[in-house]
Amino acid sequence: GAVETIAELRRRGLPVVFISNKPLEPASSYAEKLTRLGIPATADDVITSGKVLSAYLARAAPGARVFVIGEPPLLREMHAAGLQLCEEPARIEYVIAAFDRTFDYRKWNVAFQAIKFHGAHFVATNGDRTCPIEGGELPDCAGVIAALEATTGKTVELIAGKPSPMMIEWGVARLGVPAAACLVVGDRRETDMVMGRQAGARTALVLTGVTRRAQLAAAPAPPDYVLESVGDVLRLLEP
Structure with a gap:
């Protein structure tokens, strides 16, 4: 095994x-899970799409105002990277699409307004269509991306997760x-x-x-x- x-x-x-x-938890949480399963790991051994995207944005646009369609751990990861969480469409500089089980019309509209009318950049953690769970699958980030692309007429500018080379670049740097x-x-x-x-x-x-x-x-x-x-x-x- x-x-x-x-x-x-x-x-x-x-x-x-x-x-x-998966951008659902920080690398440290995944490392703890691996360790509990018998595979000792540290946060540095784990590379997530959220970790890669937050680090990229922190370098490319330090302190940028971001609107995150995602769950609380990802918001905390972006905040920890020095990015400012923002929900005012006219002030948002980056819209970040991610897996979000609380995705609703309000979030969709904030992102739509920011991208279509205020020139916000449109990026995403990953492009997976579905997220496997025990006994089936859940809709993943591709659905959020598709909703925004269809309504704004804009194409997502960057996807950090696999198969993006950004992920393996982090991996080889670590190795x-x-x-x-x-x-x-x-x-x-x-x-x-x-x-x-x-x-x-x-x-x-x-x-x-x-x-x-x-x-x-x-x-x-x-x-x-x-x-x-x-x-x-x-x-x-x-x-």
């Missing part, structure tokens, strides 16, 4: 980072190695595998998640490896 695989990779001196499109020396392991062909391939990393698709082997025939850029389980990663390291 994953616990044994990660432990063995680390025993061999191979560093690991965890990349997630201290070039992308070509990395193996991206994931279960989503359209995000994990595309991100890895675009960055020049090797890719390994695990079939225990959302992608099935039958779907690979239609893949324009197939992964380098297809694995039945994450434990098979160790087999790739055999001479």
Whole structure:
């Protein structure tokens, strides 16, 4: 399983980072969850779309006024990065679209007014259509993006999450190695595998998640490896 695989990779001196499109919690919370599951991790080992986007905006527009369509942890992450939370359309400089189970007409209209009539930039944490949960799926950020694009006539300017190269750039910086020396392991062909391939990393698709082997025939850029389980990663390291 994953616990044994990660432990063995680390025993061999191979560093690991965890990349997630979910902006629902800070990296520290995901690290705590991993640790509870038997995979010791720190916040620095976890890269989320919220973390990457907040850091990007803090560099590109320090102190910018932002309106976040997202849940409280993401708002706190933006505030911690020095960005100003704002709900006045005429003053908003960036509208940030994210997964939000409280998305409603009020939020939609504030974002719409800011983008269409006041020139606010339109960015997003991730472009996932759905978020997997136990027993099914929930609508994800792609729905929020689509609602704003359809009504404002504007196209989202930047999406921080996978398959954006921004995510893997953070990963390789944390690992201290070039992308070509990395193996991206994931279960989503359209995000994990595309991100890895675009960055020049090797890719390994695990079939225990959302992608099935039958779907690979239609893949324009197939992964380098297809694995039945994450434990098979160790087999790739055999001479």
